[in-house]
Amino acid sequence: MKRIIAQMRKELTQIFRDRLTVALALVLPLILLVMYGNAISFSVTNVAIFIEDLDQSPRSREYIAAIAASRTFRIVSLPGGLGKDEALAAEVVRAVITIPPHFESDLMRGRNAEVQWLIDATDANTANNLRGSATAITQSFCRQNGLNPTAIRPAVSAEMRLWFNPGRETYKYIGPGTIAVVLALFPPLLAALAMAREHEHKTILQVYVSNISAREFLLGKTLAFFVLALAEFVLVVSSGMLLFGLRFVGDPSPFLIGALIYLFCCVAFGVMAGTAIDNQAATIQAVSMVCFLLSFLLSGFIFPLSNVPSIIRWVAYVVPAQYFIEITRDAFVRGGGWSAVLPGIFALTGLGIFFLFTAWRKMRRMQVNV
């Protein structure tokens, strides 16, 4: 035990002497937090559109006013010489709306009128959302102008309730996930680097000849980076709560316990990676690939995991962030409590122990590989 503590203290001293490491551990996570929290959103506003009004009537102007009133769209005029198609291709506008001639007279006579919406669907998700807005705006225009001729009472109507996030705020979705993703990168990266450095600088030989055992050595390292991760956690969670306006919904204890296990799991992965790869540059590549890319892509951070083809989805089961993201969402948005997060906590514990055990298996003989 004493040797574990000593190893940990030595490690912490070493960390705080390296300014780049400290910046990586404490400053970069905050930068990423702000960036992810703001850059990852799909609720578009002020989308530039061009309206071609071929009718120029009071009714067509009312329709335009209805579009202008929505926060989604911003009506622009095309710069000189630019046609509709070119404007769409050059991304000057995202949509072009054409109001046909005789728009007003058609509506007055009860004939069908069609407004054409050309939407740039390069960004499929945004296009899908814009299509929804187009339909909604048109429908509410009809309602306001009494254009529903046969006021049939519908057979069925649904009372729509959006649970947990009634305002559909992106912060509530991306915010908690960002905390998990940011924490997934730096603690394991630094832990892996510290391990790989011992190999690269051959200081590992000193460890081999000392009386410390592989178990104590690994636990000491893990503990040191766990302390660092804890500091990062406090920093990231408090600024995340401030930045995204997140509050605990219900009992925070599952979140706190889950976080401790998650941090342990991440650091253990780093220690394992550093034990397996003895070159610092390669370690950075490996850890950033696994921790950064996979936590970002295969964790359900941005889009639901169920959309990923099953061949790739199985990889997600060993990505710790997947479990912790669900725990954070539960803590800050859903409030399902212990019963909802318990499976995730078990999975994280299992993964952490597996990572550390693998590192120990690799190191336990404390022999130089020849």
Add this chain to the structure above:
Amino acid sequence: MKNLIHKIRGLRVFVLFLKEMRQSRRDRKFIAALILPPTVQLILFGFALNPNVTDLRLGVVDDSRSVLSRELIAAFEASGSFRVKTYFASPTVLGQELSAGKLDAGIIFPPDFARQRERGETAKVQFVLDAVNSNTAGIASGYAQRIINSFNQQFFKSEAGVKLDGATTPLSARVALLYNPGLRNSWFILTGVLGILLILNGTLVAAGAMVKEKEVGTVEQLLMTPAAAWEIITAKIVPLCLLLSLDIWLALGVGWLVFDVPLHGSLLLLYCAGVLCVLAGVGLGTFLATFSRSLQQAQLLSFFVNPPLAMISGATTPIEAMPMWMQAFTWINPVRHFSTVARGILLKGAGIEILFPNLLVLMVFAFILVFFSARQFRKQLG
């Protein structure tokens, strides 16, 4: 002509260029770094960032147990967006499952659901949706509304015999989805990630190559040759760019084979834009190298540069959803301009006459970055 070739081959730059080419060709790790990570990343990004709203898990509480409720459930199932997962005895249990994240949506039929209809009133049903994922929830609630609307139309057609031909409302919005009618998000992601890859790979590989000379100490040897500093740097940068630009073909191949990304414009133009992007990356990498003593230090430094380049670009997320200050930043990001060019050429069939502003900006970026970093590096050499 022969004379000219002879002259070029005699140039010191060319000799150095050959040396660099041979050196990188022998470096297996370098070749692997050129091929493996981009392929894996393209495939992962293309498959993982999929916003489709299909097969949402629907829980049902049917206290009505009527033909009408069963018909509506069938309509939800038939849409493909929802899939009934479980029937529950009470709304409370359904609520608990929803809180635990085991359901995405729930539909609750009151006991008098069918009777309301028989009395000629509108039958009311409650539809609850887990809105934690704001984007999915928005799309899903739209789908649910559409399912109910078309259910109503069908219902009237069959029951009341009311003639409803296609147009139930006199005014409708006819939406045409241009360039990507199948709404495949992978096309959007691939064309964005391509730029990210070119710059990121350029940064890392160039930083690696530059730092390596410093680390191994061969800089001294190069300095002792009669070659001038600019010759050394040019001979280093050009082969890097040529090799890295091969990733453009790789990415296009993956996009075409795996995701059916179309090509509507000029391949040559795309390649040129790609080379500019790589140049910007190489410039950035060289710049990082001047600050670093070792490869891992350059790599760690790149964590301060690369994530912002990738995220604040509109490459994977819509720019219009970012706060204003961030939208302003995208203009000085080469990735943004490259995404516009790649999407223009691949998906929209746009030519140079439309894309020249973006190409121009890319060019300016590439030259400023390369020039500035090369000068910095040369200073260090001296």
